[in-house]
Amino acid sequence: MTATSLMTEQKHPDEATRDRDWWRGAVIYQIYPRSYQDQNGDGVGDLVGITSRLDYVADLGVDAIWLSPVFTSPMKDFGYDVSNYRDIDPSFGTLEDFDRLVQKAHSLGLKVIIDQVISHSSDKHAWFSESRQSRTNAKSDWYVWADPKPDGTPPNNWLSIFGGSAWSWDSRRMQYYQHNFLVSQPDLNFHNPEVQDALLGEMRFWLERGVDGFRLDTVNFYFCSLGFEDNPVVRPEDFNASTAPAVNPYNFQEHVYDKSRPENLAFLTRLRALMDEYPGTTTVGEIGDSQHQLELMAQYTSGDDHLHMAYTFDYLGGEFSAAHFKTSIAATESQAPDGWICLAFSNHDVVRHVSRWAVHGQEAAFTRLAATLILAMRGSVCLYQGEELGLKEAELSFADLVDPYGIEFWPEFKGRDGCRTPMVWQAHVRNGAFSTAERTWLPVPAEHLTHAVDTQHGVEGSVLEFYRSLLAFRKAHPALAKGKITLLDSTGDILAFTREEGDDRLLCVFNMGDGAAEFAIPAGLAPHHAECPGVIAAPIDGELDLEPFGAYIGILN
Template identity: 50%
Template sequence: MAQQQWYKGAVIYQVYPRSFQDTNGDGIGDLKGIISRIDYIKSLGVDAIWISPFFKSPMKDFGYDISDYRDIDPLFGDLNDFDDLIAQAHQRDIKIIIDQVLSHTSDQHQWFLDSREDKTNDKSDWYVWADSKPDGTQPNNWLSIFGGPAWQWEPRRGQYYLHNFLTEQPDLNFHNPDVRKAVLDNVEFWLKKGVDGFRLDAINFCYHDAQLRDNPAKPPEKRQGRGFSEDNPYAFQYHHYNNTQPENISFMQDIRALLNKYPGTVSLGEISSEDSLATMAEYTSGGDKLHMGYSFELLTNDYSSEYIRTTVETLENRMTEGWPCWAFSNHDVERVASRWSSDSSINPAQCKMLSALLASLRGSVCMYQGEELGLGEANVAFEDLQDPYGITFWPNFKGRDGCRTPMPWHNDNCEQAGFSHAKPWLPVDANHKKQAVDEQDANSDSILNAFREFMAWRKNQAVLVEGDIEFIDTAEPLLAFYRRFENKTMLCVFNLAGSNASLTMRNTIVNTHEELAHHTGTVTDNTLTLPGFGCFYADVN
């Protein structure tokens, strides 16, 4: 792939650094831990690492509340460690993508400490401040994703400030050009450090409606969660005014203009709006905004072939210029091995199939740490919870800790599975030890080794990396599509259920990819039969 197009079809491995590898014995993963496991990451056949926030932070939201955008939190190391990480990754031809949390800061950021003091200081208009209603209540009906009103009273100013997330995460005022410039200057700091791109957290939340209009109510039948609990009052509104404002488009263009000064760097926007697929298409259109967008549309509980097909086709029809990125798991949702399991048990065949399916869709791919092991959601007791989201909504919603527990490296007498010599910030799940890296390394038929084999094979299949996609009409539980590139057409078929399923073939098979362990289908008398959770890849006419 050309240097400036490396991201197209790339497999991006998400590292949640708190839970990857601890090297200094404090029970929290760190940058040196990522470096120590860089050869493991290389063995997966991925193209890039996306590292969740490691910046200086009070850790109210575990790094997504940043108090200094240009420094490393001592929990994770220092800037020298980061320089070493970039060097080690680049020596292995691995790109580094880092999170940028631009829409809000920590309430301990110096900008906010200044802004809250009065209405006349140099930073007074850097955050979203508003007067109360005459009766002293909040300026409007906007809600926080993490529960309750999105406004917090600040007695120093005698005003409310906006926080779309935690109270400790005040929203910046992007209507102020000085804010936009300062934010872009922080982004450029890391470009000068040599990063290859940015995952832009909640990027459609940068702007708010300047008129502070109330959000309209959403009827109960349409309260479908996308990355948040459906019993959360946040789902009770159409979020027309607290995010995804028209002014955000020009800011996307500013980001792209900055990245264009650093050839080969890319942007991946996390988008959660009322119509995320439409916003993804808009934010990646024209070649002058984001390079890629991804959303929570495949991070839901709907595991039907119809839903997956409809979601991908909808985006394909809308995103005529941009580039999609798909994920089945990340640090915010229940792990896919549990979420899409019919009985909450981990089925190795299903895990292998899901990774192959994800990496066969048109677009780039985000794989979350542990997904290559088939890790399921960890069961975290209430007294061990760290996530404020889960603590607030327990027991109906247990938060995000279950997908954030430490990576299991060794299944031995070490209580912490090789993650740390100390008590980790979240407990290691006992079931995860059985799926530890050393266990799977030694098993040629493991989920991990199947993942490695598939990703190595995929790198040589330009049709899967760059090709177009066309879905085929199939009955549940089969999902089938063609990938086409230049003069080659590949048929990809997946059985999403645990029992056999059949499909009548319409094509002449040129070559079946029986060299691939994932390839488990057989064709007899023009009928393709797939075992439970089977895959079929064939070059066809």
């Protein structure tokens, strides 16, 4: 079969046969391609390897996969620095490999979402190479350029998340260019309509290849103020380190001029119009803004002319407590009543949630509670590879680090490598059967091998089988996928709410503390025991007795 005919087969079926709303309440499994499966033995995961493991993913019971970037890249930020938006990096394979992956995923009933990193490109991209040549060439204003202050210093006080100034000097243009991340990741100028047109064209290329949607990296970073005003200092009462680690001075500013600009909404409308040309496709945006994340989520997902859904760092960086979750759920429901959140506790950018939140010695109970909770809350869900195995953050030495973020802020912040180590498939095979290479791009932690897939597959009571059962339970209850959520009064470490969709009504109660707790079931709610995995509590005389990190989900009469 030729590549052309294969690509033709990937295109979306007729609109009448597609569920345009499949994403609402969907469970999306994030794959970090470098670390999932290495097929060619070079120590780096690849597309052929991922394709070989899709049966495992489908067997979990998820609805879609999200692939972190696989585009051509110098890999200074491991794919989040794109030098060609229309090709696959050779370390991952070829366009034909990608087409086969999409075909296999679709045959298994899995949607395919790919990362789109369009707020910035690599400095090796042809666009930037041309832009930096002069102030008058055709792409001279495709990136954010600014003159220095009279004393030669940068235009303002804007900071890079990865450390230092957000401005770098270019000696040919005698100007600074903006980079919110690495020096090698110049920011594109979204104020230029030609840039918007070009980026939407790059996205159309992948829609034509059959992808079902995009995860939009740093979606609130697309625009900055061309007045280049200094950002104000964050008031102490507003200090929030959810977007960047606490040791990062990036947190000291309120980022009102370098991101989260109002102009972004008009571009998101253009992007949604493109997506609507391909019925049944979706978008999920990453919002990184410590002070305004819920407000932005509401703006970006409300109505039907912006993003379909978005996630914030509210649960990726916030605390694990009943009080925090109550506040966040209530704020989401009040600020974005017709918006849609995508929930995640772990991903490729943060410490794995079992390490971040669990009490030592009670990791097993916590892992089950966290899984039950995220799959019971209102919204779509992203699960991160290895989460279904109960993996904890890997402890790596400085010599093992490759993440520039961790290298910059070591040792107080150890970067993102600890959550990006290779997937473990077989406990007693070299590198956990991830790769046959002598050395993998990141080491396979010995402590992860005891959690390998083959040690849990088919084993009653294992974390893997728990996730599979829980995902099946969620699919069996429309209330958990798309139903409304109503918070219930509770005290202490108890979080309680109901989920309702038509005749499907559920009572969900979670003990988020490390001690036993009781919950008095409100009058008028008469649940009976549901076949929810791991739920062993049963109401007695209108009360629930919950073990530490215990959960209860009951069907309401």
